[in-house]
Amino acid sequence: MHYAELAKARAELIGPGGTFEIVEAEILGNRIRTYKNAPPSIREFWLSTVAFADRPYLIYQDESLTYAETHQRVNAIAAWLMARGVAPGDRVAIAMRNYPEWMQIYWACVSIGVAAVGMNAWWTPEEMAYALDDSRPKVLFLDGERLARFRERPELAGTMTLVGVRTDGADAAVVPFADVIAHGGAMPDVKVDPDDDACIFYTSGTTGFPKGAQLTHRGCVANLFNMLYGTAAQALAVERATGVAPPADPPIPVTLLTTPLFHVTANNCGAYLTTAAGGALVHMYRWDAGDALKLIERHRVSSMSGVPIMSRELITHPDFATTDTSSLLALSGGGAQVPPDLVLKIDEQVATARPTTGYGMTETCGIITSVSGDFFVDRPDSAGPAMPVYEAKCVDDDGNTVPTGEVGELWVRGAAVIKGYINKPEATASTITDGWLHTGDIARMDEDGFIYIVDRKKDMVLRGGENVYCAEVEAVIYRHAAVAECCVFGVADERLGEEVGVAVVLRDGENLSDDDLRAHCASIAAKHKVPRYVWFMDQPLPRNASGKFLRRELRDQLSRELESA
Template identity: 35%
Template sequence: MSTTAALLEQAARCEAQLTAPGAPFELVDIDVGGRRLKAYARAFATLPALIDSGREHGDKEFMVYEDDRWSFTRFFAAVDALAGRLQAELGIEPGDRIAIAMRNRPEWAVAFAAIALVGAVPVPLNSFGLRDELFAALHDVAPRLLFCDAERHERIANDLAALGIVDVLAASVPGPDSTSLDFAALIAPGGPSARTPALAPEDPALILFTSGASSQAKAVLSCQRAICQAMHNIDYIGAISAMTSPKALEKLMQSGLAPTTLTAVPLFHVSGLHAQLLASLRGGRRLVFMRRWDSKRALELIRSERITQFNGAPSMVMQLLGEPGFAEATASLGGLGLGGAGMPQRVIDDVLACRPDSLSGIGFGMTESNGVGAAAAGALFFQRPASSGRLPPIMELRVASLDGAALADGAAGELCLRGVSVMDGYWQNPQATTQAVDEDGWLHTGDIGYLDADGFLHVVDRIKDVINRSGEKIASAEIESCLLQHPQIQEAVVFAQPDDVTGEAVVAVVVTRPGAELSPDQVHQHVAGNLAAYKVPRDVHVRSEPLPRNPSGKLLKRVVKHEYSGA
């Protein structure tokens, strides 16, 4: 028997053992919206129950942010104080929406947990967003409260009164004339006790924003069950990885190090919120937050904090691997985690070379599926490093042609997902929901891929006109809209080009109005003044001749991309 066949047979035995009746990942059939779907029988029913499970970790260290260290005990003391005051003093009820806009820091985690514990719906916002993006998100979901830090407060403060939103200022003291509530006062001991809400698995649990093919990010609403099933699935992936990678697991166990993750990805994404914050809270793992991404500083933290796991965008991993002294400084590192679509081959090769026989891994998922899609770590990752992993038992995959017909395994088509972790829909946007999830419950990802003969998913292209830059999904239509607001730009087209550092780069081609003079630098400055920095095009091409179009007036974007592919 070949090595591959032996590994796959071992994986099949492990999957059967873990999902059998009475096992930790026992599967049951449940009814969701009139459909029978697979679910983990022992997953938590609600997000508050999942969060409460972290109380058992007591005085173990939980979060580190610069010189500030939080134990689980300190964390839950702050969470409980805030939850009690949210109910008693601010009148928060189950189902109320509460937004969070701040950089990764302990206060973010405290706010999120307290909001969830009272049955309200946390709404993490993109902290990179400038005023217009934050305003649009807040206007869309109309939250009762906004938890923010000073930097985000400065961007949106003048709009809060018109939006009817009360803000809570964290990591800074409100000035004497400020209308902001003081976060420190709300988490002080001595407040009222929180009442435990009665929640059902179908109740709303979370709203996350995602940039799809539209010009404005959409708000993804998920229920309690979807979040908890997704979290239990993270444990399932870990169990399969450990059972099929005994050498890597033994090496990690023999180190005696406390499992610790360096968190550099944003908490407003599923990769940061689900796979790092919530997984660590439930599992008793340490989290070390970075103020901002810097590969040299990351290497210092890995060495000083004895980091055992780092998950990041391809550009982060590449920069980290390129730092002098990487091997010596990262002796504690038991694995590197990578995103699973459009991964540059250079990153894969470097990980294979520097961390053989580790618990490194890869994954593919969406905000709309709460991160559940495909994953592989350890030996299974090293078996198919260019794939996006294997499907878990709670997710179905359908590969479809552009006309919707199902395709056989091995044929490339649009990847459609169906499972218990899929969103309820886009907040107050039934039209977009219907476009994304068909009447049979299939979530159309907009990605092109195929399933190989051994059950590994390969994502090869993208239908949606979305650019994936360092793990951040960027809608080209949003940047095009911004460009067209410039008085000297008549036409604009934005697309992706491969980039060895960021995976994909943003490229813009603009057509000036007759007689206008415009430099690429001026275009860069215009976008930078209106959108987040990561959305600013790497390359700008200025032209005076019109963009190519077909007889019906439709822009021939492929022709434009080809024209500038060698530029």
């Protein structure tokens, strides 16, 4: 393999005068790596895309908007927000499916220094209430489904302005989105600082409540440069090793968005990268492999970004062999580790597409590593090398760097690390030390700098790309009066990677069924947090000497029982 060429290409691209030159700067009190040539904020990046005026940009069902039409709408939204008294530093929340309006609202907010709050579309009314109280947005854009949930908690409205997107028969208290667009106007002239909050994206919480991560403009732009750099470095290495140059005039990308825009996988990675190239974003109402195949053929989709199971369902679908997928150049997996067998199956079964992945998290505004093509096929169990904007190391429990090849918790420091969590200084302090982000993932690095994720340090279930913290689900279950103690853990699942499982001990004299417990959880928490597997135990749950549940022991024991059943 071409690892010597890759190392040389990476060094050239980030060196003095390189396209992706890395410099150090004082950022939020720490000396941090950053890209010298990156735009100072997302505003400049978005405004630069006006050059793609006549190209199609946002596609949904039979609707299509060009870049020029989208800019017109984004300008109108930004002007309307400021006319309503929304100022730089304020927050605006978005609660909806992946409709084309999502990106329009997002670009409008970040272009005027307003933080876009991504509301998880699966949240229950109670979860919505928590996030709205936590983030205090001045305006809430929401679709019909989210509006119905919002109305279950009328006290939430407060002084917020509500804007209905694709809502039928909304009441007079809700401003129709059409009225916002009809406002018109030019993009307001606003100065945006690189370290201002660009968006607040929520992660599952270790204490029962989600945490609002502060993604900065610098961090989001650095993530875009990370993705561009990763592609450029690998392409340059392969060209030098094989003598085969990439096409001089590559096709304009068309990306199928399959995961929610309130996460970095779709928003900061899928949408940003395609937008930077003047490509089109094809939206789906919900994931369905058969529908995805039709969209790939109809719109000549060149890349699909989603959690790994989506690629697996695509290539194993009965219609795959009879669908024209010749436009596909890349099938991406993010939000969860791509199983090695899937890497090889994509490479073998999709004639034109290469497998690609990026490992990252909300707390890094997107990717930490990336790998694709020949390098991914050669090391399918790897997540790839860290992007050059990061210092990366694996450490022991005392924070000491472990030798190459040994496992430890992965820590990274660089421009794409979040500022912190809103209203949670203790969580911020325990997660970020002197600029170093503690990822919570146990990893090792090889001699070429490739990173391998081997386990998780945090008690977390990774279900279909969604992080579900065990403590969060336990907090919900403990709210049932019949529960004496419970312990939540991940159960291996072929389709979603993991499902939520729980061992429960009931109070003396109490009775509770699996379905009753699930109904209780579903009334409080989003459906992906509801346990699929429930074990009622007749003995106290095992604990260690300090009184903590032996979570892994329980998981292993009960999973074995499940397999043998």
